[in-house]
Amino acid sequence: MIPMRSLGSDIDHQQTSYQLSWLFLQQKSFIFFINNPFLFFISSFSPQIIITMALLNANPVVYQTSISNIRVETEKDFDDDVLDPIDSEEVYELLRSISDPEHPLTLEQLNVTQLQHISVDNDNNHVLVEFTPTIPHCSMATLIGLCIRVRLLRSLPERFKVDIKVRKGTHQSENAVNKQLNDKERVAAALENKHLLEVVNQCLATASRDAVAQ
């Protein structure tokens, strides 16, 4: 097992490497691949190690999820002529059951995603999701953000522009993470990586309804 300390310099490293990554962005070279923070820790460690490393926050606060905020189906929901606009609750439903990469817990249980931090603007086709990392130095923030990004890419209509942000003041490298998550190319590049995609898919595996029912 690799002790957590070995990751201590990780964050600074991300900062510098991030700037480097701009330089190489156009070239899409191998160096970019290494310097992309998503890929950085994935390519250097196998997924198993990620899990052990993640014991950074070994004992997170678990919030009790309440069944009460699951939408109650009304007769209108079954009337084909009534239009149901996409709202923040629906987006929240998409995200609440995603697993955290480090714990066998959902983003809802960890309070990473919260209903009130999601806004949907149907007229301007805009969705904003803000999430709260469990701890300010959480090295998984980018990965969690990526999971949210991929889930929404797959689940929301293409007309929406989706912004995913770390909630202000909840993460020490907030800006870097935000830029990372809202850069189309970097997200695309990240998903080219088989390892990373596997991790993302694992986190999303619990997002569907079947998993919730269990």
Next chain:
Amino acid sequence: MQRSDVTTTPVPFPLKVTSSFSGSAAFLYYWHFPLTTNLMDSIEREVTNYMVSTGDSSAEASQAAANIVQAVNTASVQANLLQLIQSMEEYLTSDDDQIRAKATGLLSHTLHKCDQQSINEAAVSVLVDFYCDRLTDRTCVPNLLEGLVALTSSDNFTGTNAVTTATRIFERVEIQRFPQATRNTAFHIFENLMDRHLSALKAINNEFVYGFTQSMDGEKDPRNLMAAFKLVKLIVQHFDIGAHVEDLFEVTFCYFPITFKPPPDDPYGITADDLKQSLRQCISSTGLFAKLALPLILEKLSSTSGSAKKDSMETLAACAPVYGANVLLPVIDEIFDALKVEVFHSTDQALEDAALVGIESVVATLSAGLAGNSGETIEKTLKPLVVECIANLKEPELKNTKPAGRILRAASSASYAACASIINAVVPLLLRQYRETEIATRRKAIMDVILEFLEASKSLYGAADGDVDMDQTEVSPLIEYKDRFFGIFESAITSSNEYNGLRLSGLKGLELMVLTKNFLSQNERGIGVQAFNKILLEETDEELRTAALASLKEILQFDTKYIVEETVPFLMKRLPDSAKETQQISYKQTLTALKVLCPEPSLFKAAIPPLLQKFDKVCATDNDPAYPCAILRTLLSILEVKVMEKHTDISPCIDTLVPHFIVAAINASLDTSKKQMILQNDVLENVALVIMIVVESLKSDAQKPFVDRMFKLYLHGDLSQLNIQGSGFEPFKDEPSNVQKATTQLFAAVVAACRRDINFPVTSIEDFLTQLVDITLVSTDEIQQVSLVRIIGSLINKWRDAAATTKYVENLAARLETIISQNATNYVNALNIYLWIARALVLRSHQLGYKMTDTVIGWCANPTLGKQASKGFDIIIGDDQLALNKASFAIMAILYKQRFFTDSLPKLVDGFRNSPSDIKHNYLIALSYLLKNVPKQILLSELPPLVPLLIESLPLPDTTLKVSTLDTFRLAIADAPDAIAPHVRSIIPALLELLDTTNQQNPMDVRIAVLKCLAQFPLGLTNDILQPHARFVTKQLVKPLDDRKRLVRKEAVECRAKWYTVIS
């Protein structure tokens, strides 16, 4: 002549069998039956055949062996066996090892297969001696042991033989040097010996025990180990192992802990768990093992392997009571340390549970062992454990309160002494802590520990509805704290709405107190029930309501007093008189509560009259059928539960519930001044279902008088039968504005629910049927029409006179066919009757039913009739709640659906292939209805050729049909993916086509069904089939992500997520 031969020539057994020569004289003496030359020749011939064949399992060899067995079993088995041995003389004495072994094998095989019981004692003895003597012949040993298995199973095998066999095997055979099969045979012999000749073997006690340990020493095969462990347990039970404790212990304990992983295809069907359990039974079989085993088990408790640790804990739990307190006491601290670590630092629920079971078992053993001394010792022994738990409970961090609570519960469940000592040490502390904190989560954590104690006390001192023979004199030490607990739980329940967890724990606490025997007084139980009532009456939160209901249901099992007196009346009062009255607690929630509680007989009795009153009132004031229907469905579900639980108080409802509804309906139909709620279709249908369930519960002799009254009422308008004031009840009168027609549904319910042996009060069934048919043909009221055809169908289905049935139906069918084919104005009515008669007959697999179905299939080609005819398949083979089902005593041939399916499927497929395109779809409709109603198993086996047809049927406009076809596809993808795989290329575009929201024919339930169906593909089919389509499908699924309906979008998200797993 042969006989003399036999008597003069002793069988020359090979290999120094001198000792058996004297035996063989006796052997031969008993075998003096004449043999027919024929049989003899045949045996001799077959022996030669066998010996020249290759191996002993080739086709020729098996054939020869089978022939020999057959020949031996003809006439005298004993004489034939002798003949066989004689024939084999040359082979049995051969110098060639292989030949000797093969011949022995044949003899053993024959002994197995022949009728062993007809070989007498003396002959068996000779054979046993013969076999045992030859055990030194190594090559033959496997075959010899086979023969001994056969001999030891014989009834004529004596104790003396048993001793000889055992001694000789131990002496002459080193079992572990033989292959697995042979070793297994040896264990089989020992098993036979111990099963049948235990007392004889006890004469050679030490020799046997020692011999056995030698023979299992080093065994590695799981099958053999299973057998060996079983034998060890038997030996420990029945033999004096004093002299060989260590030997026996060593050969068994060396396997602990078992690490066994069955080979991938699991050919033996033995799991690691099987082995563990049987080994555990050996280790825990005697206290003599204690000193040897305990240190080793303790050592394994700290093993790093989870499975070994779990095994050790379970073994410890099993051994503790056998080994006793005196052995455990010196190492008790070590034991507790090892076990509590597992609970406090639990990584795996299974390990934690095993540790808790271990703690309970150990504490129980200690208590039993120390009971003679004093309670102090147990207190002293438990002290370190309790102290550590207390320390954890005191910590402001809540992390370890739960495991500490679980440990304390396990320990205090073990014995009265332990329970009292732990509770006195811990509970006052908990109460103080509870008082000192205001934080809800902390209070809940403390309360949960109290709940653990209540659980322990309940399991130790008995549940309120538990066995009466439990010790009555012991009183739970918790009783002292009863009032404090009451205070805590009640305040928790009434606490602020913010934190459900606290309130749920409060409810659980009250429930446990009520359920513990001799804990609360009658009065106090009432207070407990009131708390639950309060939740039901005032809380909207489903979680709390469900918990309160579950608690009340538990309490119902032994005390109904307060629930009858308070809960039910309060709930009734909460039901509004009209759905328009808005209330904090919706009528649906209150009805759910009644539904859960009221199947209990005493509550049923109390709840029904007010519920009926409420129904009448609602019918009078409401104009939306939803609320009255909800009441009826509650009633129905209560009755259904009662039927399932075989309650006897359903039948009396025939004099209360049933007349009440019928009277209400008839009164309503007589009053034409306004629109009547009870006569609305939905309401009336639910009333009919309630009536049916009651009538079905009656025996024939109780049904008969009621049926008679109903006939008088409906056929003669005799209202006095139900004491109804008024006149002019003529439900069958053909008048367009006659609202009485609707009440026919209730008459139909009664007739359809009759048992088969009821004689209806009519002069002749034929005339009655004709009368009904005539009314149906002219009836314009839809409810009346379906009700009448249900009666006609039931009567024909249950008509006992087969000849009369055929004759009548033939005539009637002809008459109806004329009306239908002439397209008369009332042809739809006629067709309806026709279909129901067909259904009634198909149900009992009557030939005529099939003939009528053929006619219906013919009509499918008719441009005007076709549509209705094809839909008729839903009537013929579908299920109906209101008539002709199993509950209503319909005659149903076994597998009638299968038979119908195989009969009509080819005809429909034919019709489809050979008809012009404008009527093709009629056949598809019929086909889809057929598929919808057929059991899954048949459907899947018949599906492959139908898949292209079903794909073609997808664009048909009928939406229910579409949904049903889509469901069929979904089922097929899950259970018969091979049928679908070849058509993936054509199915996927056809399905995606149905997602078009602009098309009116694709309503949301179709779209949802399509998406569910598409989502099934990645689950049922392999990626290599789907990969080529995955990108296309995910791209197409973008559109439904923006569907106007949220429920559709939800399925689209689900479906698309599944298809993404195919891409990556």
